[in-house]
Structures are given as structure tokens and as C-alpha cells.
Amino acid sequence: MKRILTGLKPSGELTLxxxxxxxxxxxxxxxxxxxxxxxxxxxxxxxxxxxKLLKExxxxxxxxxxxxxxxxxxxxxxxQSENLYHANLSWILECNTYMGEASRMTQYKDKSRHKxxxxxxxxxxxxxxxxxxxxxxxDLVPTGIDQKQHVELARNLAARxxxxxxxxxxxxxxxxxxxxxxxKDLQDPTKKMSKSSDNYKGTILxxxxxxxxxxxxxxxxTDNEGKIYFDEVNKPGISNLLTIxxxxxxxxxxxxxxxxxxxxxGNLKREVADxxxxxxxxxxEKYNELINSNEIDDILDKGRIITNEIAKKKYDEVxxxxxxxx
Ligand code: TRP
Numbered sequence: 001m002k003r004i005l006t007g008l009k010p011s012g013e014l015t016l017x018x019x020x021x022x023x024x025x026x027x028x029x030x031x032x033x034x035x036x037x038x039x040x041x042x043x044x045x046x047x048x049x050x051x052k053l054l055k056e057x058x059x060x061x062x063x064x065x066x067x068x069x070x071x072x073x074x075x076x077x078x079x080q081s082e083n084l085y086h087a088n089l090s091w092i093l094e095c096n097t098y099m100g101e102a103s104r105m106t107q108y109k110d111k112s113r114h115k116x117x118x119x120x121x122x123x124x125x126x127x128x129x130x131x132x133x134x135x136x137x138x139d140l141v142p143t144g145i146d147q148k149q150h151v152e153l154a155r156n157l158a159a160r161x162x163x164x165x166x167x168x169x170x171x172x173x174x175x176x177x178x179x180x181x182x183x184k185d186l187q188d189p190t191k192k193m194s195k196s197s198d199n200y201k202g203t204i205l206x207x208x209x210x211x212x213x214x215x216x217x218x219x220x221x222t223d224n225e226g227k228i229y230f231d232e233v234n235k236p237g238i239s240n241l242l243t244i245x246x247x248x249x250x251x252x253x254x255x256x257x258x259x260x261x262x263x264x265x266g267n268l269k270r271e272v273a274d275x276x277x278x279x280x281x282x283x284x285e286k287y288n289e290l291i292n293s294n295e296i297d298d299i300l301d302k303g304r305i306i307t308n309e310i311a312k313k314k315y316d317e318v319x320x321x322x323x324x325x326x
Pocket of ligand 1: 005006007008009040043128129132133141142143147
């Protein structure tokens, strides 16, 4: 069976966009692949974090993954910083990465532009990401399109290492979900709904209460045409609402368009809000059962033990091949 591996950085709260664009995909993949899901907490500190909030969010995210349908029996669930091999392998890979190729990472260029005091970690983080992936011989890495270049870097580094030291790493492939799955900001539907947005009016958090969800959806930006159909260029707001509905209902965009064709915008929003409230209240119920339970710790302990074993084997092989240690 192919092995799939992914992680969601705990640098902000999980959103409806993370559910539809990320976690739901993993819920499907768990039926098809051997699945590894982790919290890349060491990636979060490439930018400034409040330490107390970060720690809380790591646990919250794990509870939310499970509440959203990731089955701990079908996934190995773990926290990156509980496995020291990630950072160790990253160092060895860094020594086999060229400044030129690291400098070409467009996400780094975007994130560092016009900023003072950019950390070295933000620059090298794609290499840590490569270590995250290569330690486990992952075949497939589901991510957003913004991470595709990083998975390609991991692939290049794996190939280079294999060439120099003999076959060691599997070459991973990115798995990018279909276009329909990208949820936009409700206030600016040309931008992605972001977990680190400072404008929470356009972002639905998975833990928002019912009144907040309704308010955010009812005030979503639309257009003046008054007709409901999918057109991302001219009607990004309406198209976004249709995408949310079709993804949560698991029906196609054209079925969704057809269903809403005689609605006005107010009624469309009301029905999208009903659906989102219904979905998220079920997730929140499960989350509330989990968050203070020992179950989370048991799952994470198990994940730590399994992944440390796998990673140690790979890392020892790398050490030997590179000539480190005794
Ligand atoms: N860089 C990813 C993001 O920002 C998170 C991540 C870190 C990741 N390591 C990974 C994703 C390994 C997939 C595989 O979203």
C-alpha cells in the first residue's frame, strides 16, 4: 500500500478552509493509503509565536483532526517536535542543498518581502519539510498548491542523496486536490481563507459558535447581479459560497448551481450558513469530548513511539552513509 504523509502548521486556528481544502482530503485518503498525519510545530516558530497559545493550539489541532473524521486507527498521528530525527536529518540535508535552489523558493520570497528580521529558519524551512517527508519514505504528500515547490525540493534532495550515497530515500510526489476545494476569504473572495489572517470576519474558524458563523456568512461579500451561478472571475463571492456548499454536501458545482438557481442571495447565504453550522456543531461536539481526555495523549504517545522507531532506522542509515559518528 502506498504511504501518504501530510501536516498542517499550527501557526493559526484551523478554519473551514483547512477542513474543506485539507483535512477532508485526508479523511478520504485514510481509506486508500497508509496514512501519517503530524503537527509540524517546529515549522510554526519560523515566525514569532506566543508560546502559550502555540502549545494549546498543538493539542487543539490534534483534537480537531480527529473530530473532523481522521481515525486514529487508520492514521499515525504525531507531533514533529517529539521526534528529534526530523531536525537532525534536516541538518544533513541542508549540507546537501545549494543556496541557489533554497533561494528560489517562492513562498520564502513572498513571506520575507518587505519584512525586517526574517529568521534563518524561515529560509531553511523547506529543507526541514523535506526531512519530515523523507524520513518516512512517503510516496504521496497532499498539500496546497503553495507547497508544491517544497515537495519538489524534497524530491530533488532525495534524488541527489541517492545519487551520491546510494539508494536511501523514496522520491515523494505532491498530491494537489482539485480546483473546487479552495475556499476563499468571505470578505475578500479573491484571497484564500487563511488561518493566519488578521481579519477574522472573512474566515470561519472550526471552533466558531453558531451566531458567529451565521453572522460571517450573512455578511459575505457578493455582487450586484442578483443571479446565482458559478463564475470565479466575475462572481468570486457567490462562487465561493457555492463551493462551500458543494464541498460540504459532497455534490458537484453544477448540481449546486441548479439547486440554488431560483434563490436570492439572502436565502442562499442562509442555507449555506445552516449547512456550515450543522457540520461544525457535530465536529465541535466531538472536539469537546476529546480535548481534555487522555485519549489524545494515548494517541500521541503511540504516534511518537511508532514514528521514532521508523525515523531512527532511516537516520542511522543516513549517518552511516554520510560517514558520521563511530
Ligand atoms: N509547510 C507545510 C505548510 O506550511 C506544512 C508542512 C511541514 C508539511 N512539513 C510538511 C506538509 C510535510 C506536508 C509534508 O502548510
